[in-house]
Amino acid sequence: MPRPATTLILIKSGALARADFSAGAAPQMLHFWHAARPAGVQLFNEVESILSQKACGGKVWILCEDLSTQTVSLPASAVAGLENAQVARALCFEAEPLSGIPAIEAAAAFQPLTNDLAQRDASQRAFWVTVIESPILERIQAAVKRAGGRLAGMVHPAGVPFALDTKAGDTWKRVEFWNQMTMCVAKAGPAEVTRQLMGTGAGQGRIQPSIARWLQNTQAPHSEWLGDDAPPPDERMQAYNLAVDSALSAWLNAWARHLNSGALKVPAIAPVVRPLTNRQLFWCAIAAEAVIIALCYGHSQWITRQKREIDAELAKQSEPAKQLAQLTKKTDELKTQFDTLHAGNQKAQVSATEGNTEMTMWRARILQLIKNLGEQRPDDLMIQSIVSDGTGIKLKGICLEAAQADELASRLELRLRGAGWEIHPAEKQGQQLLENGGPYHFSMVLTPAAGKAEEKTRAEIIDPKVVSAPAGRKKQ
Numbered sequence: 001m002p003r004p005a006t007t008l009i010l011i012k013s014g015a016l017a018r019a020d021f022s023a024g025a026a027p028q029m030l031h032f033w034h035a036a037r038p039a040g041v042q043l044f045n046e047v048e049s050i051l052s053q054k055a056c057g058g059k060v061w062i063l064c065e066d067l068s069t070q071t072v073s074l075p076a077s078a079v080a081g082l083e084n085a086q087v088a089r090a091l092c093f094e095a096e097p098l099s100g101i102p103a104i105e106a107a108a109a110f111q112p113l114t115n116d117l118a119q120r121d122a123s124q125r126a127f128w129v130t131v132i133e134s135p136i137l138e139r140i141q142a143a144v145k146r147a148g149g150r151l152a153g154m155v156h157p158a159g160v161p162f163a164l165d166t167k168a169g170d171t172w173k174r175v176e177f178w179n180q181m182t183m184c185v186a187k188a189g190p191a192e193v194t195r196q197l198m199g200t201g202a203g204q205g206r207i208q209p210s211i212a213r214w215l216q217n218t219q220a221p222h223s224e225w226l227g228d229d230a231p232p233p234d235e236r237m238q239a240y241n242l243a244v245d246s247a248l249s250a251w252l253n254a255w256a257r258h259l260n261s262g263a264l265k266v267p268a269i270a271p272v273v274r275p276l277t278n279r280q281l282f283w284c285a286i287a288a289e290a291v292i293i294a295l296c297y298g299h300s301q302w303i304t305r306q307k308r309e310i311d312a313e314l315a316k317q318s319e320p321a322k323q324l325a326q327l328t329k330k331t332d333e334l335k336t337q338f339d340t341l342h343a344g345n346q347k348a349q350v351s352a353t354e355g356n357t358e359m360t361m362w363r364a365r366i367l368q369l370i371k372n373l374g375e376q377r378p379d380d381l382m383i384q385s386i387v388s389d390g391t392g393i394k395l396k397g398i399c400l401e402a403a404q405a406d407e408l409a410s411r412l413e414l415r416l417r418g419a420g421w422e423i424h425p426a427e428k429q430g431q432q433l434l435e436n437g438g439p440y441h442f443s444m445v446l447t448p449a450a451g452k453a454e455e456k457t458r459a460e461i462i463d464p465k466v467v468s469a470p471a472g473r474k475k476q
Contacts, residue, residue, distance in 0.1 A: 004030050006260060007057035007149065008252055009050050011043065012065040012157060013179040015243070018050050019252045020057055027256045032249060044139040051147035060149040061259050062140065063157040065179055068099035069130040069267070071113065071197045076125045078433075089398075090433055091129045099131045104380070104400075107134045109153075109267035114194050128195060130156050130267040141271045152259070153268040158183040161193040161265045162254040164240055164247075168222040175211055177227035182207055186218045193265055208233075226251070278370055285363055296352070303345065310334055361420075368419045369393065369412075369446065376411035378404045392447035398439050402428050405442035412446070422449040 004020035006027060017034035021027035033053065037046070043066060051060070072094045079087050091110050092103040099106070113126040132154060144151040158181065163172040173186040184196045198210050212233065215223070225232035225239045232239050240247040258265070314334065317327040373383060373395075381399035388394070399405055405426035413423040426444040430437035 003055055004057040005059065006152075006256065007051075007060045008063060008256060008259070009047060009060065010034075010063045010157060010248075010252065011037070011046060012063075012242070013037070016046065016050060017248060017252065018053070019249075019256070021256045021260070023260070025257070025260060027253075027260050029249065029253060029256070032245075032252075034245070034248060043136060044143050047140050048143040048147070051144065051149070056144075056147050056149040058149060059152040060144045060147075061152050061255075062154045063255060064154055065157055067130050067132055067154065067156045067269075068095070068101060069128070069156040069158070069181065069197075070095060070098055071126060072110075072129045073124045073126045076123055079125055086431070087127075089439070090431075091127055092131060093433060095129050095131050101131050101133050105134050106131050107137050107269055107272070108132075109155075109269045111265065111267045113196075114192070128159070128197065128267055130154075130269060132269055134272065137269065138272050151271040153270055155266050155268045157255075159185050159193075159195050159266055160251070160254045160258055161185070161187065162257055163187075163222060164224055164226070164250045164254055165222065165238060168224075171220050172222040172224065173215070173218045173220040174224035174226060175215070175232075177230055182211070184211065184214045184218070186220060188220065278367070278374070281370065282367070303341075307338070310338065365420055365448075366393075368416060369421065372412060372415045376408060376415060378407055380404060381408060389445070392445055395444045395446070396442070398441055400434070400438050400440075401436065402430065402438070402440050405440065405444065409444055416446075417449075420449050422447050 005023035006021045008019045008021065010017040010019075014037050015034060016037045018032075019029055020031040021029055031054070041049075043064070047062060072091050074090065074094065079090065082090070088108045088110055089103070092101075092106040092108045095101075095108070096103050096106070108129060108131045110127045110129045113128050137154065140154070141151045156178075158176050158178050163169075163174070165172075170187060170189050173184070176183045176185065182198050184198065185193060186195075187193045196214060198207050198214075215233070223232075223234070223237040225237045226242070227239075228241055228243055240251065242248045242251060314327075314331055317323060317330065370386075373386075377383065378399070380401065381397060381404045383395060383397040385396045386393060387396075397405075405428050409423050409426050412421070416423065424445040424447065426442045428440045428442045430440050433439060
């Protein structure tokens with residue numbers, strides 16, 4: 001059997017399930033498995049156990065009811081103009097009291113909601129937010145990688161924007177009961193899917209009036225009721241119990257269709273993207289240097305081959321005496337061309353030597369900078385990007401306290417002064433999400449220091465007496 005394209009894993013209260021699907025907008029289920037969920041097993045261990053049954057798909061999606069999911073509202077003015085990553089970070093702080101996950105340790109995803117609050121108050125923006133602890137996400141991602149797959153994302157199993165009945169058409173509504181929440185989902189023709197989160201799964205009795213009111217206000221020819229035990233209030237509603245194989249299979253098929261569509265309408269937590277480590281950067285530099293050496297060697301071989309061909313031609317043309325004059329003239333011309341090429345080659349070699357020296361100097365500076373960034377970074381400060389702006393290096397990041405950016409600049413000034421770097425003061429901009437005005441986005445420019453520091457760095461690199469010993473030591 002060919003390897004599946006996508007694997008879906010369901011982890012819900014009391015049950016585990018896995019389904020493998022083919023590729024395409026209408027994926028076909030290739031394999032289905034479900035079992036009772038054992039107690040006391042870590043989430044990442046459950047994922048690893050499920051994936052160990054057989055080869056998984058290239059993409060792995062995890063539908064997990066344990067994820068903290070809730071509705072969060074923010075002033076529209078506070079999120080206007082913010083990028084998605086900034087909105088997600090702000091929502092982490094807002095969701096922390098209910099999720100219990102510290103914002104600085106949280107990985108989150110969100111989906112804007114159209115609900116009663118948004119319709120009543122245009123000054124508020126409502127979001128459906130799903131949060132997980134970053135260390136748990138990283139361990140799940142590692143488990144999927146060990147199984148030979150790639151974690152595409154994690155979502156809460158509520159709110160799939162498709163009717164479970166494939167014959168339902170484009171207008172339908174559904175009430176879903178989950179362990180920690182109840183969700184109402186509806187679609188009216190070509191309009192976007194609307195969702196409303198209300199109450200908790202344990203408090204279904206308290207929210208029955210709200211559900212009844214939503215059912216009455218939401219008109220649709222097809223109605224669905226998704227829950228393990230609760231009967232629908234209207235016998236005309238089509239009931240689905242995920243404890244039944246047919247219902248669970250239909251529900252997983254709906255999720256597969258949505259996740260393969262490429263236009264997600266649910267908050268999907270993306271896998272962690274780690275920056276390159278110092279070791280990886282070192283090997284990248286080694287590989288680049290090997291490529292340069294190979295190109296230089298190939299060029300040298302080409303020059304040598306051309307020279308042999310010219311010499312052979314000269315020897316061949318010099319044999320007939322009657323062509324001696326012409327051959328002499330041509331030889332002189334070829335020699336002139338050769339001398340020009342040779343002079344150009346000498347200049348190229350000098351330029352290459354100077355370029356290698358400059359590259360080595362910059363490599364040493366960059367490695368020293370990256371090393372000190374890892375060692376001197378304050379705990380509540382995160383470097384988000386390191387880019388070259390043509391005159392130097394520009395660091396961008398975020399911190400909880402404004403003084404932390406200045407502290408980083410001071411530390412780097414002490415550590416990198418002798419390495420040829422000049423550290424400019426950090427520019428900070430508060431986001432006004434915390435009482436102290438934070439978190440703060442900051443940028444800091446590092447430029448090559450002129451004068452003796454740069455001359456010293458260049459001398460240390462090109463001095464032939466330098467040996468492979470601890471940095472800065474010379475052979476006596």
